[in-house]
Amino acid sequence: MTEHLGRAVREPVIPMLVTAGVFDLISGAPITHGGMLIAVAVGLALDAVRRRSAAARPVERSRALEVRASPRWLVGVVAYAVVVGSFERYSWPASVAVLVPAAAGVVLAWEGPMRERSRDLRLGPRGALPWAAVVVAFAAWELTNLFLQPSLTEGSYDHPTFSVLMDPVLATHAGRSVVLALWLLLGWFLLER
Amino acid sequence: MSSHDLTVAVYVSIGLVGLGLELAAWSGRTRIPPLGDVLGWAMRTRSGRVGVVAGWAWLGLHFFVR
Structure with missing residues (x-):
């Protein structure tokens, strides 16, 4: 054990x-x-x-889901973002509409790479260090602001976390649509690695 | 400069450092790898791949899902 x-x-x-x-x-x-x-x-x-x-x-095993990027797929992403962005944030339609691609992404990742790598990535931990430093810096600053809030569950204007900073952006239909489109494109970018 | 402004400035600075790293990587004059290559390396195993994508999924949940 x-x-x-x-x-x-x-x-x-x-x-x-x-x-x-x-x-x-x-x-x-x-x-x-x-x-x-x-x-x-x-x-x-x-x-x-x-x-x-x-x-x-x-x-x-055969893949449970297949995704092929194409111009039509890109149009679909934009249309999806515009429609789902019109839903109120944290509403049930928005929740379901985001949960589905999120779950699909995790399933696709579990099943393996979407394609064979075109070149060998000769990269060790040292090569990733600068990027790791950026991620650690962001995480550390985020945690710092989280703990400087009045409480862990209450946001602060003086010490905003990234989520708090995003609230005004996500308060509008256009903002939600742009963020959703970027989120989906990021997901596709990651699954293509 | 208020606390809010300082907080935002630090976030922006971190973002700019990331952008600088990517530009440096693509310039070919440094040994810094592009972010895509680093992610590809991190995602070469199942745990790395699923972990990174789970982080992406969490981002969507965090901003939109009840």
């Missing part, structure tokens, strides 16, 4: 997801948000244990 736990924890993404999920939960966000991160971490941990098991054999 301890050995299995050790194997799971050695995947650094797992404790990172759990930590992010816990912080999200204690900051007052809906339980589904942080819960999703923790559920993914648990899934990855179980998968890590299963894959390292002597009995595990690779199984070829």
